[in-house]
Amino acid sequence: MTVPYKHEPFTNFATEDNKKAFQDALAYVQTQLGKEYPLVIGGERITTEEKAISINPANKEEVIGSVSMADQELAEKAMQAALTTFETWKKWKPEHRANILFRAAAMMRRRKHEFSAYLVKEAGKPWKEADADTAEAIDFLEYYARQMLTLKDGIPVNSREGELNQFHYIPLGVGIVISPFNFPLAIMAGTTVAALVSGNTVLLKPANSTPVIAAKFVELMEEAGLPAGVLNFVPGSGSKIGDYLVDHPKTRFVSFTGSREVGCRIYERASKVNPGQIWLKRVIAEMGGKDTVVVDKDADLELAASSIVYSAFGFSGQKCSAGSRAVIHQDVYDAVVEKVVALTKTLTVGSPEDVNTYMGPVIDEKSYNKIMSYIEIGKKEGMLLAGGEGDDSKGYFIQPTVFADVDEKARLMQEEIFGPVLAICKARDFDHMMEIANNTDYGLTGALISNNREHIERAREEFHVGNLYFNRGCTGAIVGYQPFGGFNMSGTDSKAGGPDYLLLHMQAKTTSETL
Numbered sequence: 085m086t087v088p089y090k091h092e093p094f095t096n097f098a099t100e101d102n103k104k105a106f107q108d109a110l111a112y113v114q115t116q117l118g119k120e121y122p123l124v125i126g127g128e129r130i131t132t133e134e135k136a137i138s139i140n141p142a143n144k145e146e147v148i149g150s151v152s153m154a155d156q157e158l159a160e161k162a163m164q165a166a167l168t169t170f171e172t173w174k175k176w177k178p179e180h181r182a183n184i185l186f187r188a189a190a191m192m193r194r195r196k197h198e199f200s201a202y203l204v205k206e207a208g209k210p211w212k213e214a215d216a217d218t219a220e221a222i223d224f225l226e227y228y229a230r231q232m233l234t235l236k237d238g239i240p241v242n243s244r245e246g247e248l249n250q251f252h253y254i255p256l257g258v259g260i261v262i263s264p265f266n267f268p269l270a271i272m273a274g275t276t277v278a279a280l281v282s283g284n285t286v287l288l289k290p291a292n293s294t295p296v297i298a299a300k301f302v303e304l305m306e307e308a309g310l311p312a313g314v315l316n317f318v319p320g321s322g323s324k325i326g327d328y329l330v331d332h333p334k335t336r337f338v339s340f341t342g343s344r345e346v347g348c349r350i351y352e353r354a355s356k357v358n359p360g361q362i363w364l365k366r367v368i369a370e371m372g373g374k375d376t377v378v379v380d381k382d383a384d385l386e387l388a389a390s391s392i393v394y395s396a397f398g399f400s401g402q403k404c405s406a407g408s409r410a411v412i413h414q415d416v417y418d419a420v421v422e423k424v425v426a427l428t429k430t431l432t433v434g435s436p437e438d439v440n441t442y443m444g445p446v447i448d449e450k451s452y453n454k455i456m457s458y459i460e461i462g463k464k465e466g467m468l469l470a471g472g473e474g475d476d477s478k479g480y481f482i483q484p485t486v487f488a489d490v491d492e493k494a495r496l497m498q499e500e501i502f503g504p505v506l507a508i509c510k511a512r513d514f515d516h517m518m519e520i521a522n523n524t525d526y527g528l529t530g531a532l533i534s535n536n537r538e539h540i541e542r543a544r545e546e547f548h549v550g551n552l553y554f555n556r557g558c559t560g561a562i563v564g565y566q567p568f569g570g571f572n573m574s575g576t577d578s579k580a581g582g583p584d585y586l587l588l589h590m591q592a593k594t595t596s597e598t599l
């Protein structure tokens with residue numbers, strides 16, 4: 085008997101005990117830096133010559149760890165291990181698979197600050213962001229385990245006199261899980277365990293910039309009792325082993341979270357039926373966003389400003405749900421812009437190890453250069469009102485940057501920058517606001533700040549995003565409360581942390597017996 089699902093609470097760092105516990109965790113992780121992490125294939129630990137060197141984005145000199153990288157030969161070995169193990173794992177009772185997730189959740193809860201401290205070090209997450217990432221990973225473990233228990237007996241269908249009909253879900257096979265750097269624990273763990281608890285075996289390829297936290301998670305799953313070969317850890321270059329695994333005829337499905345560019349590539353390649361392949365592959369793709377906070381003229385203007393600022397700059401704007409655009413009604417435009425700029429200027433930028441830091445670095449040099457080049461584009465497309473500067477001497481720091489008076493079709497309003505850059509655009513009326521809100525290729529999250537009931541109901545219908553929020557920011561979805569995933573070029577319309585997510589990893593079998 086399991087207790088009802090309730091999401092993992094966030095840590096209150098205002099209390100001295102919690103602060104001390106987190107500082108202790110950071111000090112512990114400091115003693116663990118620089119270690120080597122092997123591949124794990126069929127339970128065997130394999131060390132390779134080629135390594136991904138994970139560095140602290142806030143301090144380029146500091147090495148978090150070095151992680152062995154799989155080549156195609158080792159990727160093939162992992163595929164064979166996963167294929168063999170699938171034959172036994174698929175026969176495990178769903179409730180026994182779920183128990184491993186419950187155990188892993190309990191273990192991660194006990195080591196919560198340790199996992200968060202790795203996120204501070206490896207991903208540059210400030211305390212609160214790291215704590216939320218770990219809480220979400222725990223939530224995924226708890227929630228998907230519970231979901232499996234509700235699905236294990238299938239769904240009732242009609243039987244007739246003399247005929248017994250049943251409808252059950254069975255697993256698919258070997259899944260390739262490819263995860264991004266920005267929720268290197270929550271998304272990596274969530275996509276992995278959804279596949280596992282449904283009875284599939286997995287090859288996990290984490291993002292190259294955050295492989296150590298993934299290695300720690302794989303260790304935890306082993307300690308929680310996952311049999312060898314069920315979860316195979318194959319870090320490697322996306323371009324070297326990514327295509328190989330996506331194209332592989334024995335790959336049954338790919339669960340990808342990352343950029344639109346890579347997601348579209350995977351979707352296209354996975355659609356080709358290769359020699360020896362006897363199914364059509366499934367692709368679950370969660371891709372980018374260009375998310376908007378819309379401010380109506382009947383709005384609480386303080387709430388509007390804080391919703392815009394915290395949605396734009398949380399984790400340095402490196403969330404797929406980041407509110408990188410604000411669309412403001414002309415009647416309140418000047419007042420809201422002024423508040424946004426004032427609030428932005430209060431944000432602290434610095435080492436994520438300091439509890440008082442609001443914004444840490446961006447993930448790496450490539451991101452830093454890309455974001456700085458968008459700031460140059462912004463200087464031509466809008467009026468720079470805050471930030472605009474970066475400093476990559478020690479780590480990859482960029483000031484929270486605000487551009488106002490940006491045209492609705494400008495690049496800053498259309499392209500995912502994935503950094504701390506906010507574009508603000510003026511709207512004539514509510515029709516115009518909805519038109520701008522829907523004018524990108526994406527459809528991930530959005531928010532409307534308004535006290536006008538008619539406009540709230542209209543937005544509920546017209547604002548075409550997977551996650552729409554009223555009178556709050558557009559980030560921070562919680563597993564089991566706000567299932568998460570977007571429309572259009574934001575992905576394949578799946579909802580992580582939602583009641584139908586596990587079904588994407590299974591197929592239904594109908595049996596009919598004449599009695």
Ligand code: NAP
Nearest residue numbers: 263264265290291292322326327342343346370371372404
């Ligand atoms: P990314 O560059 O697309 O990388 C994502 C993953 O794909 C990494 O593990 C990467 O490996 C791998 N990869 C690269 N090339 C590949 C290939 N040819 N075949 C297979 N895999 C390949 O994305 P990111 O920069 O890590 O993450 C940021 C992006 O993720 C943003 O666009 C954001 O909006 C999106 N995102 C979406 C959601 C959502 O739920 N919709 C959630 C989080 C993030 P390497 O690291 O080795 O390149």
